[in-house]
Amino acid sequence: MKNFIVILLVAVSAQVFAQKNVTEIEIMTSAQCGMCKDRIEKALAYEKGVIKSEVDLATKKVKVKYNTKKTNPDKIRLAISNVGHDADDIAADPVAYEKLPACCRKPGDPKKVEHGPGDGHGHE
Numbered sequence: 001m002k003n004f005i006v007i008l009l010v011a012v013s014a015q016v017f018a019q020k021n022v023t024e025i026e027i028m029t030s031a032q033c034g035m036c037k038d039r040i041e042k043a044l045a046y047e048k049g050v051i052k053s054e055v056d057l058a059t060k061k062v063k064v065k066y067n068t069k070k071t072n073p074d075k076i077r078l079a080i081s082n083v084g085h086d087a088d089d090i091a092a093d094p095v096a097y098e099k100l101p102a103c104c105r106k107p108g109d110p111k112k113v114e115h116g117p118g119d120g121h122g123h124e
């Protein structure tokens, strides 16, 4: 039990120490549905320096917590673009965008298909 407490204390203090270089930004994305949310969050989870990300489908914004020593907003935007979504003024990578399922395409895209009600696919 004592060891556990020591480990816990070390973990907590390491986290407090790390907070110094941590900041949070909001990036506007072209996320359309739950699949987009998962895709963007997964891409960012693999991105170096990203601590946490959460897409809000109501606003289409992704909140990203990251280490300022390991990455920067442009790299984060590029990671989002690389999986086929717009990120602020960086447009989605065209090749990645072409691979997106119909429901994840941007409004106005002729290939876009909206989810039907109760198709059990993505939308909450």
Ligand SMILES: [Cu+2]
Pocket (backbone or CB within 6 Å): 031, 032, 033, 034, 035, 036, 037, 103, 104, 105
């Ligand atoms: Cu989608």
